[in-house]
Amino acid sequence: MAKYLDRYTYRVTWSEEDQEYVGLCAEFQGLSWLEKSPEKALSGIRTLIKECVKDMQENNEPVPEALALKNYSGKFMVRVPPETHRSLAIQAAEAGVSLNRLISSRLQ
Structure with a gap:
């Protein structure tokens, strides 16, 4: 124990x-x-x-x-307002990265 x-x-x-x-x-x-x-x-x-x-x-x-001791898949879903989704998608496009990469970098 x-x-x-x-x-x-x-x-x-x-x-x-x-x-x-x-x-x-x-x-x-x-x-x-x-x-x-x-x-x-x-x-x-x-x-x-x-x-x-x-x-x-x-x-x-x-x-x-x-x-x-738990196993984590590395995936989780987050719901955000449509305006936030749009804003993040624009930021990702402007940075030349995927939306996933942009958000992942902000979480680190």
């Missing part, structure tokens, strides 16, 4: 509202951990996730898959 926990997506950021660092885990959106130091915030959220996963396993609940 420890290796699996290491593959989750952890982040530590400053919370101006709380005046502390907050530890977060992308796979467990509703959980966070506040501490005075970023190192303690990371340690706290990792401990909380470990306890949460253990509880979920004991109750035969599905445990979220780590984002790092």
Whole structure:
């Protein structure tokens, strides 16, 4: 279980509202951990996730898959207003690239 926990997506950021660092885990959106130091915030959220996963396993609940372990096709669809589509198509044509290449370069 420890290796699996290491593959989750952890982040530590400053919370101006709380005046502390907050530890977060992308796979467990509703959980966070506040501490005075970023190192303690990371340690706290990792401990909380470990306890949460253990509880979920004991109750035969599905445990979220780590984002790092998922396979991605590299394709996704985005709906935009027709005016935005037209504007991007014009920009791509003017740049001499495909619409896909233009948008892909902007996402990087």
